[in-house]
Amino acid sequence: MSSSERVTHLRRFNGVAGGVIGGLALVWILFHIVTAGVGTLPNYQQRAVHLGGALFFVFLLYQGRPRFPRLQLFLLDLPCACACVVLLGYVFVNYDAIVMSNWYVNESVEKVFGVTLFLLLLEAVRRTLGWMFVSLIAVFFCYAYFGPYLPDPFGHRGLSLERLIYVFYMGNNGLLGTLMGISATVVALFLILGALLNVSGAGDTFIRIAMRLGGRLRGGAGMVAVIGSAFMGMINGSTVANVTSTGVLTIPLMRRLGFNRNLAGSIEAVASTGGQIMPPIMGPGAFLMAELLGIPYLEVVKAALVPSVLFFTALLLGVYLMARRYGLEALPPQLIPSRREAFEPRAMGNLLVPIVVLLFFILQHYTIQTAVFWSLMSIMAMMFLNSLLPRSQLSNEASARSLELAGLEAQVAREEAASTRGRMIDLLRDTYEGLYSAALSVVYIAMIIAAAQVMVSIINLTGLGVTLSQVILAIGGDFLILSLLLTMALAIVLGMGMPTPAAYAVGAAVLAPPLLNLGFDRLPSHLFLYFFASVSAITPPVAAGIFAAIAISGGTFLATARFALTLACSLFLLPFLFILNPELTLAGDPLTIILAVVSAMLGIGFLSVAAIGQLGERMKVLPRLMIGAGAIVMVTPGLWFDIIGIACLLAGITFHHLSYRPSRLNKHRDENS
Structure with a gap:
């Protein structure tokens, strides 16, 4: 392994081992795609395959300790990976008996299996997410067990070890509960969709369009970052992933055109955060919201449309004002792509056809799985058709311009060299790389969802959500704003260090009941929590999005966070606006909505x-x-x-x-x- 791999603790396999691991990852990802098209398996079986595969790849790909890697792989990691397959394979095989019973089917075996799976999950979470998540799970389990010994109002009757093991391993509200089901059938598919869009060239297309639209404005490089990150956030669903995918282009571009390194990092981090709330394709957390509320996804999109437009309008204005404050100019004319380069037909086809197909099936009220399945088929079809045709000179020039603007001249040479190879071989390679990249993303998100599922299960079993609801109501009293401020603070604290889907899931379980008891509607309440779950990515002291940005910009944490909080001030205010004023979620008569939008915009x-x-x-x-x-x-x-x-x-x-x-x-x- 290289030194960089030892630092990240992520293994890279070559030769036969690499082929086997890659082949298994491909089969696992194709399982999600095929079941989306022909129909998912029964709940526990679909979720067992999803989680079992994720745990299997965690132990093979994520190195537990940097010392003695080969010995660790054969003596520890490979047996643990196989054990995860066996433990969840047991649930898969015995699905009928498990769902028909309210208790253990084979108590002695299943208790051992449950404890073993819990310990393996803790180790998998430690490897992928760190000790903080392990500590959170441990705290929640202790809360569930020691409930009778806790003072009011947080005390409860407690759960025995036998009950905890059963619920965790086999219960409807356990590890294979609702959140894991959404991960297995919705979130995984959107991660695959985003990965294939990336390898099809959508990222470069987004940046070229952003340069064309925002490059002429003052602070043009910052405008490019905002517009490009808004586009990418629609298919990405993660602040950190958005920063690392678009930031490698936009942050160097801003630095080359005079932006302070801290300001450049903050613009990218804030824009990437806002990308998750940008319709028509919001982050995976939005689909999670639709499933939890039992409403069509389009209702979530409709409710988020005006707040997202308000946020990005405020952010673009903020970048312009920062440019005025620090004397930053527009992009030089020679760096702005022409209309033909920005909207090159083949690149636009790769971008628009899958999105149009996705939205068509959603509008026709098909399931999300069916919509994403046909969108994936359309991406593969477009990639195949493009491989049959030689790449146009215009397309080569547009791709080269995007890379050169970010200072990635070496990648330009690789792009030009790639155009001389067999296009069909390139297609197969790109498709495999996209699907393998999707597998890594699905593994990571599955671990986050698994950790969140455990915490949410205990919250539901112990009634912690109801308890916090009573506490917030007691502290806030008749002052709605105070209660909302308490809810905001708790949502941000609960979401620190978590990607948005997991932060929203935990926040919804704990904090949605207080908002409903205060008299707010369900959709604005959940959207309120979703926005602050997103904001937690740029809120100190954790602020994962800020750390991802400074890794590229070379800035300092405190200075970048200060700029980010200044630019994102509207994002902290917007949730209060639409929960107190539902017209901003497009609920009400048109005149009232227009007046509310104009007032909020000003x-x-x-x-x-x-x-x-x-x-x-x-x-x-x-x-x-x-x-x-x-x-x-x-x-x-x-x-x-x-x-x-x-x-x-x-x-x-x-x-x-x-x-x-x-x-x-x-x-x-x-x-x-």
Whole structure:
């Protein structure tokens, strides 16, 4: 293994071993695709294959310790991988007996199997996610067992070890529960979809379109990062994955055009966070929400449309204001792709056909699995058709431009060399690499979902969600805003270090009941939690999205986080807007919706102005406070709040211009003299 592989603890197999592992990964991924097309297996069987395969590949691919890797592989990892297959294969084979029974079928064997699987899961979670997740699972299990000894209001009657083992291994609310089912049938398919879109060239296409659309604006490189990350976030579903996929192009581009390294990293991290809330294809957490609520996915898209547009409008304005503040210009004209390069027909076909197919089947009310299956088939068909035709000179130039702008000249040479090889061989290689990359992503996400499933199961079994609901209601009392602030803080804390799907799942189990008891509707309540599950990726002290960005930009954590929180100020406010004002989720009559959207747009825009402190010239403290207060008042529902907010905004703008008027007059006199 190379030194880089020892650092990441991720094994790379070559030769026969690499072929075997790659072949098994391919079969496992094809299982998800085929069952999506012809019909999934019964619940426990589908989930057992999904989780069993994920655990199998964790022990083979994720190195437990850097010392004695070959000895560890044969004496520890390979037996553990096979044991996971046996333990979940037992559930697969005995599915009928398990679902017909309310207790153990073969108690002595199943207790041993349950304990063994629990220990193997803890080790798999440690290897993929770290000790924090292991500690969380251990804390939840201790809470479940020691409930009778805890003080009120958190005490409960407790669960025996026998009950805990049964629920974990064989119960409907255990490891193979609802979240694992969603992972096996929805989340995995979207990860495969994103991987194949990447190898088909969608990432380069997104960047070229973003350059064409935003490159001419002031701070054009930052605009490219925002637009490109919004596009990629629709198919990516992970802040960290979005940063690492688009950031390798956008962050070097921003650095080359004068952006501070901390500002460049923060723009990419915030834009990647917002990509998960961007319709029409939001992150996997949105599909998880639709399944948990039992509503069509399009209802989630409809509810998130206006908040996502408001956020990206505010973010683009924030980047523009930062560019004014630090004297950053647009992209040079020679670096902006032509219309033909940006919208090259073959590249646009690879991008649009799968998305159109996906949306068509969703709009026709087919299941999500069927929609993604046919979208995957369309990607493969487009890749096959393109392999039959020689790559156009325009396509080669467009791809080279995207890479050269990011300073990846070596990759340009590889792209040009690849065009001379057999196109069918390239197709097979690209398809295999895409599916293998998807397998790695599915393994990682499956471990996150498994950890979240254990925690959610214990929350449901012990009634912790109801308990926290009572605590929040007792502290907040009649003050809705205080209760919402407490819920926000808990949602962010619970989501720290977790990717959005897992953060949302845990938050929904714990914090949705308090919101419902406060009288809020189900969809806005869950969307509130989903937004803050996304925000946790850029909220210190964990802030995984910030760490991913500084790994590329070379910036510092605190400075990058400060810029990120300034740019993302609207993302912290938006959930309060739509949960208090459901018209922003497109619920209500058209006139009321339009007025609410206009009011929110003005408020969110001026909040960015106040946070950044730039309005023509740099703003002084008092005008910033006045404009910030007016923006917050204006986004509060109610006509009188709008009037008061507008008055504060006008007063702040007037005071700002008056404070700079003498200096402008003196400058004008000096120029005339």
